[in-house]
Amino acid sequence: MSTASEDPAGGDAAAPEYDPRAFPPFAVTVDLAVLTVRASRLHVLLVRRGEDPYRGAWALPGGFVRPDESAGLAARRELAEETGLSTSTVRHLRLEQLRTYSEPDRDPRMRVVSVAYAALLPDLPEPRGGGDAAHARWTPRESAAPLAFDHDRILADAHERVSAKLEYTCIATDFCPAEFTLGELRQVYETVWGVELDRPNFRRKVLATPGFVEAVEGPPRRTGGRGKPAALYRAGTASALHPPLLRPEGRRP
Numbered sequence: 001m002s003t004a005s006e007d008p009a010g011g012d013a014a015a016p017e018y019d020p021r022a023f024p025p026f027a028v029t030v031d032l033a034v035l036t037v038r039a040s041r042l043h044v045l046l047v048r049r050g051e052d053p054y055r056g057a058w059a060l061p062g063g064f065v066r067p068d069e070s071a072g073l074a075a076r077r078e079l080a081e082e083t084g085l086s087t088s089t090v091r092h093l094r095l096e097q098l099r100t101y102s103e104p105d106r107d108p109r110m111r112v113v114s115v116a117y118a119a120l121l122p123d124l125p126e127p128r129g130g131g132d133a134a135h136a137r138w139t140p141r142e143s144a145a146p147l148a149f150d151h152d153r154i155l156a157d158a159h160e161r162v163s164a165k166l167e168y169t170c171i172a173t174d175f176c177p178a179e180f181t182l183g184e185l186r187q188v189y190e191t192v193w194g195v196e197l198d199r200p201n202f203r204r205k206v207l208a209t210p211g212f213v214e215a216v217e218g219p220p221r222r223t224g225g226r227g228k229p230a231a232l233y234r235a236g237t238a239s240a241l242h243p244p245l246l247r248p249e250g251r252r253p
Contacts, residue, residue, distance in 0.1 A: 024111065025110070025111075026110065026111035026112065026113060027064055027065075027110060027111070027112045027113070028064070028065040028071065028112070028113050028114070028115065029062055029063060029064050029065060029107075029112055029113070029114045029115075030062050030063065030065060030071050030074045030075040030078060030114065030115050030116070030117065031060045031061070031062035031101075031114050031115075031116045031117070031149075031151065031154055032045075032060055032061045032062055032075055032078070032079055032095070032116070032117050032118075032119060033060055033098065033116065033117070033118045033119070033154055033155050033157075033158030033159075034060075034061065034079070034093075034118075034119040034121070035118065035119070035120055035121075035141070035158065035159070035162060035175075035192075036120070036121050036122065036123055036124060036138070036175065037122075037123070037175050037187065037188055037191050037192075038123055038138055040187060040191060041140050041141070041191060042140070042141040042142075042159075042191045042192055043138040043139060043140055043141065044060075044138070044139055044141050044144050044155060045060075045061060045083060045127060045136065045137075045138060045139075046058045046059065046060065046061075046136065046137060046138075046139045046144060046147070047059055047060070047061050047082045047083065047135065047136045048135040048136070048137075049148060053107075053108050053109060053148070054148035054149065057146075057147070057148040058139070058144070058147055058148065059147050059148040059149060059151050060147065060151045060154060060155065061078055061079050061082045061083055061136070062075070062078050062082075062114070063078040063081075063082070065115075071097075071115040072095065072097075072117075075095055075115075075117050076090045076091060076093070076095070079093075079119075082136060083127035083128065083136040084127050084128035084136065085124065085125075085127055089124065093119050093121055094119065094120065094121075094174060095117045095118070095119050096117060096118050096119070096120075096161075097115065097116075097117055098116040098117055098118045098154070098157060098158055098161060099116060099157065100113060100114065100115055100116070101113070101114045101116060101150060101153075101154065102114075103150070106149060106150050107149060114154075116154045116157070116158070118158040118161060118162060120162060120171055120174040120175055121174060121175070122174075122175055122176055122177050126138070141155075141159065159192075162192060163192055163193055163247070166188075166189060166192060166193070166245070166247075167241070167244045167245055167246050167247060168240060168241050168244040168245075169239060169240055169241060170211075170212055170235065170236070170238055170239055170240070170241060172185055172188045172189060173185070173213070173234075173235035175188040175192075176188065176235075178234060179216050179232045179233070179234055180232065180233060180234075181230040181231065181232060181233070182202070182203050182206060182207075182213075182230070182231075182233065183199075183230060185206065185213070185233070186199065186202045186203075189202070189245070193247050193248075195247070195248050197248075205245055206245075209238070209241055209242070209243075209245075210236075210238060210242070211236040211237045211238025212236050212238055212241065213233040213234065213235065213236050214233060214234050214235070214236045214237075215231060215232075215233055216231075216232040216233060216234055218232070220232065
């Protein structure tokens with residue numbers, strides 16, 4: 001039995017040639033929602049655009065993916081270029097792909113599809129503008145809007161993703177330094193969720209969850225106030241929480 005397709009006259013039918021000009025061109029970009037806890041408040045890293053469109057407006061860091069790089073490499077390159085963060089710092093950030101944004105009119109220049117990433121990290125030094133960003137700064141999440149393009153939506157999606165993942169994964173430790181107190185860990189949940197948690201109940205749940213945190217040997221650390229010094233912990237080996245640590249009913253960012 002012949003495997004070649006045949007035309008009505010009995011000859012082999014040639015496959016149609018691919019012509020890229022038959023399809024409208026479009027670009028691929030990356031956008032980054034970089035979140036951290038500073039002074040007991042959730043902050044997002046923003047850049048002030050130095051070029052059109054939206055010149056002078058605040059936006060999430062990001063830019064176009066080059067032909068010779070992946071979206072992940074482009075995300076780290078753009079983050080370093082637009083914020084002045086060192087290449088070493090950016091290289092070690094844990095970026096999580098959030099989703100793809102592909103609405104036809106999301107960029108006035110041309111059809112642009114964006115791959116968005118979320119990054120969670122402990123406090124970093126003050127950024128500085130670079131590339132096509134005039135300035136860069138940490139901004140409290142609640143006062144970040146309005147942003148250029150559809151970045152308000154991307155930021156909202158990133159905040160909700162992080163809030164949900166706090167319930168069933170151990171990512172809260174990504175917001176903490178290498179060694180932290182349970183009070184500092186609780187502050188991450190309270191800051192991201194926007195709710196005050198019961199301290200004894202939170203401590204009981206964290207310490208009862210296998211692999212969530214590990215005690216650090218050595219003297220406890222005084223955290224201020226009149227209370228006794230607090231024990232130090234580090235991130236444990238677990239990646240998921242069993243059982244989950246659920247948000248108080250009805251609270252969403």
